């Protein structure tokens with residue numbers, strides 16, 4: 405199963421990740437990314453991957469091990 409991780413200090417809070425995959429990413433009250441679902445189920449994998457690759461700050465990692 406793929407695993408996503410956030411580098412919180414790099415997040416600039418535009419929320420592109422959340423727009424793409426709100427089941428996996430959300431923003432906390434300070435506008436910083438939070439991972440809702442670190443172990444990404446197969447049906448969300450494509451969108452989680454897109455969220456990771458669209459992050460302008462490179463603040464997200466995905467390990468598809």
Ligand code: SF4
Pocket residue numbers: 410414415416417418419420421422429436437458459460461462463464
């Ligand atoms: S897309 Fe990147 S910079 Fe924007 S909220 Fe998500 S993790 Fe943060």
